[in-house]
Amino acid sequence: MADNLEEKQWREKLQEMVDSSSRIVFFGGAGVSTESGIPDFRSRDGLFQQKYKYRPQRILSRTFYNRHPDIFYDFYRERMLYLDAQPNIAHRKLAEMEAAGKLTAVITQNIDGLHQKAGSKNVLEIHGSVHRNYCRICGKVYDAAYMKHTSGVPVCSCGGEIKPDVVLYEERLKTELMREAERYIREADMIIIAGTSLAVYPAARLVRYYKGLKRVLINRDPTGMEQIAQLVIHDSIGKVMGQIKVEGMEQEAPEQAAQEQKA
Numbered sequence: 001m002a003d004n005l006e007e008k009q010w011r012e013k014l015q016e017m018v019d020s021s022s023r024i025v026f027f028g029g030a031g032v033s034t035e036s037g038i039p040d041f042r043s044r045d046g047l048f049q050q051k052y053k054y055r056p057q058r059i060l061s062r063t064f065y066n067r068h069p070d071i072f073y074d075f076y077r078e079r080m081l082y083l084d085a086q087p088n089i090a091h092r093k094l095a096e097m098e099a100a101g102k103l104t105a106v107i108t109q110n111i112d113g114l115h116q117k118a119g120s121k122n123v124l125e126i127h128g129s130v131h132r133n134y135c136r137i138c139g140k141v142y143d144a145a146y147m148k149h150t151s152g153v154p155v156c157s158c159g160g161e162i163k164p165d166v167v168l169y170e171e172r173l174k175t176e177l178m179r180e181a182e183r184y185i186r187e188a189d190m191i192i193i194a195g196t197s198l199a200v201y202p203a204a205r206l207v208r209y210y211k212g213l214k215r216v217l218i219n220r221d222p223t224g225m226e227q228i229a230q231l232v233i234h235d236s237i238g239k240v241m242g243q244i245k246v247e248g249m250e251q252e253a254p255e256q257a258a259q260e261q262k263a
């Protein structure tokens, strides 16, 4: 009972915040994608660690990429490319909110492209995307499916090496994109931060640009950053986002049902 009451309370508060906002920004991390079956590569996984002998953070560093491209690409194909993954209810709700004019931007640390797959238009991928891979010599673009079916170090038709448009550890984030993210957050009337511990740069710094009083934190587990938020929800992101009703979208269904009954 206590749990139900709690859920009812956060649901109402979240809905009130959404209803009174029109420039919502969503800031998402790995937790948004784990509900689509994409594991967080930072989480501990014994088998995986045994196979690669290196920590994921090390493999995904620029130094490692330069020294051991073969291992890097094995890891990339096996652990970063989940081409069959489908958007979950959180991705779909965000696309719906954007279409209804409630949400201005999705800023994501994920590189899987699931927001676009769900229909979101304005997605700022601050760590890049596996769906863009460039030849380092001629600049030709290759998609994720092409990369998935290569072996060893992927090579362009011109002979150049193909590198994913993914920001590696030790590499700089794109300045222009970070400024854009900062601007959206500054201008937001509500920010929803989900599926990120906020421990990873630049998340903690970016979300500070929001100065309003509608800061929502959704995460399965406590992050230690709860004090920054006006509303904290420890639950599944899909479950929480799925409860949001977007104005103008909910009225069609009963009307249609009534018409069907008449006929």
Ligand SMILES: [Zn+2]
Residues within 6 Å of the ligand: 135, 136, 137, 138, 139, 140, 156, 157, 158, 159, 160
């Ligand atoms: Zn090339």
